[in-house]
Amino acid sequence: MAEEDNEDKTEGQEIINNVVEKLWQQKEEGTDKTYSFSTEEKVPDQRTEKVERKAEKQEVINEVMEKRNEKYQMLKEKDLNSNSLLTELMQQLPTIFVSGAKKCGTKTLIRFFGHHPQIIRGFMEAPFRSTGDQEKDMENYLSHLWIMWKSKGPYYDNPRKIRELRAANKDFFFMAKTANSGINKIITFIEENPDFIEADYVTDWKSKVKNIFIVCDPVHRLLSDFKHVTSVWTEKENAINRKFLGPDSSAFPFQKLTFDQMVAKYLPKVKDRSVFEKTPEVNEMFVTGHFGPPKRFFLGDDALIDSKNGIVLDGGKLKTEPWKVFQDLEKKLNLEPYFTEDLFEKREDGYYCTRIFNHTESLDCMPDSKGRTKLSAGQTAMSEETEKMLREFYKKSSEDLENTFDLKLSWNL
Numbered sequence: 001m002a003e004e005d006n007e008d009k010t011e012g013q014e015i016i017n018n019v020v021e022k023l024w025q026q027k028e029e030g031t032d033k034t035y036s037f038s039t040e041e042k043v044p045d046q047r048t049e050k051v052e053r054k055a056e057k058q059e060v061i062n063e064v065m066e067k068r069n070e071k072y073q074m075l076k077e078k079d080l081n082s083n084s085l086l087t088e089l090m091q092q093l094p095t096i097f098v099s100g101a102k103k104c105g106t107k108t109l110i111r112f113f114g115h116h117p118q119i120i121r122g123f124m125e126a127p128f129r130s131t132g133d134q135e136k137d138m139e140n141y142l143s144h145l146w147i148m149w150k151s152k153g154p155y156y157d158n159p160r161k162i163r164e165l166r167a168a169n170k171d172f173f174f175m176a177k178t179a180n181s182g183i184n185k186i187i188t189f190i191e192e193n194p195d196f197i198e199a200d201y202v203t204d205w206k207s208k209v210k211n212i213f214i215v216c217d218p219v220h221r222l223l224s225d226f227k228h229v230t231s232v233w234t235e236k237e238n239a240i241n242r243k244f245l246g247p248d249s250s251a252f253p254f255q256k257l258t259f260d261q262m263v264a265k266y267l268p269k270v271k272d273r274s275v276f277e278k279t280p281e282v283n284e285m286f287v288t289g290h291f292g293p294p295k296r297f298f299l300g301d302d303a304l305i306d307s308k309n310g311i312v313l314d315g316g317k318l319k320t321e322p323w324k325v326f327q328d329l330e331k332k333l334n335l336e337p338y339f340t341e342d343l344f345e346k347r348e349d350g351y352y353c354t355r356i357f358n359h360t361e362s363l364d365c366m367p368d369s370k371g372r373t374k375l376s377a378g379q380t381a382m383s384e385e386t387e388k389m390l391r392e393f394y395k396k397s398s399e400d401l402e403n404t405f406d407l408k409l410s411w412n413l
């Protein structure tokens with residue numbers, strides 16, 4: 001289960017997060033031992049584990065969605081009819097989806113680009129969860145979005161921003177982070193159920209909705225992903241996904257290996273596809289860097305997003321020249337110019353923060369947990385041999401991406 005950002009907690013989000021946390025705790029304390037740590041003597045059958053893992057995840061998702069739905073209904077009833085804008089926002093889909101490869105800076109993009117005066121930003125992830133009941137899943141997704149659209153934080157006030165933009169007659173976007181698998185389900189659902197959302201915007205929503213897909217150096221991305229799955233359980237005691245990432249995780253069975261050892265062990269298995277059956281999560285970790293979705297989603301006969309609305313964005317540049325990334329996006333989205341270099345300031349660890357005007361907090365920075373791949377003095381990220389093997393593994397797909405989308409990517413091919 002994806003972690004949600006802890007920034008800017010609103011009442012609604014807090015209640016919902018508490019429900020999720022409680023459910024996970026109950027599961028941990030219960031008798032179900034699917035995830036109990038295996039011992040050397042009793043090695044479980046990995047294929048059975050995979051099925052059990054999937055089944056348990058689904059069971060938890062269903063339970064969480066059920067509880068969330070109750071809370072959403074309660075919150076919605078409170079606001080229903082009391083305020084026409086808040087009621088209207090209950091039906092609002094994103095008009096920009098941000099998706100992309102994990103660890104490529106999606107959260108940074110959402111958070112910083114959300115400062116643009118024409119962007120209404122979802123402040124947490126907006127996963128589309130499937131329980132099997134499509135209408136309910138869509139209701140839940142819309143309710144989750146609603147919590148984001150109506151939120152106010154220490155330096156932003158979405159409803160006020162929307163009212164002001166409307167009064168000034170300006171175009172604006174609702175931006176949320178949802179994975180492409182979810183976007184796929186949402187678009188298909190809206191096509192099949194055109195009357196489900198009763199709002200004018202929905203008639204040409206599909207032809208207008210944008211998708212920013214973030215990519216980055218696949219070798220660095222793999223390292224960052226590795227650091228995440230091998231460290232999050234020690235960093236965050238209450239992390240929702242601690243179970244899947246524990247010291248004897250069966251999903252990522254390399255918690256005690258170095259990055260070099262992990263690559264030496266698993267890259268050959270990824271290449272000959274023998275890893276796929278036993279540990280699909282590890283396979284996914286490697287192949288994410290092949291960046292197939294933009295081609296599938298934006299081009300070809302089965303494209304879901306109109307090619308003029310699909311934007312492939314190099315997340316590596318968010319670390320070095322974020323203002324250029326945002327200026328480029330402003331042009332592509334036809335927004336008024338807002339971002340300049342002086343809006344950004346480097347913090348001590350080298351990552352940029354963005355300036356906020358007229359507030360006690362003058363800078364908006366990503367939480368410290370971002371930047372796991374920073375190294376302390378004397379540390380090397382990976383051996384030259386590992387880097388060479390990985391560059392070779394990713395070379396062709398990166399070249400393909402450059403040629404297909406006419407890009408100049410920031411990493412060495």
Ligand SMILES: Nc1ncnc2c1ncn2[C@@H]1O[C@H](COP(=O)(O)OS(=O)(=O)O)[C@@H](OP(=O)(O)O)[C@H]1O
Nearest residue numbers: 102103104105106107224351352366370371372373
């Ligand atoms: N300004 C700023 N501050 C902090 N972090 C920044 C910034 N710009 C880009 N990045 C990079 O974003 C990487 C994390 O990407 P994601 O947010 O997509 O990760 S996640 O998949 O949602 O966990 C994160 O990767 P790691 O360094 O490996 O943690 C950062 O390199």
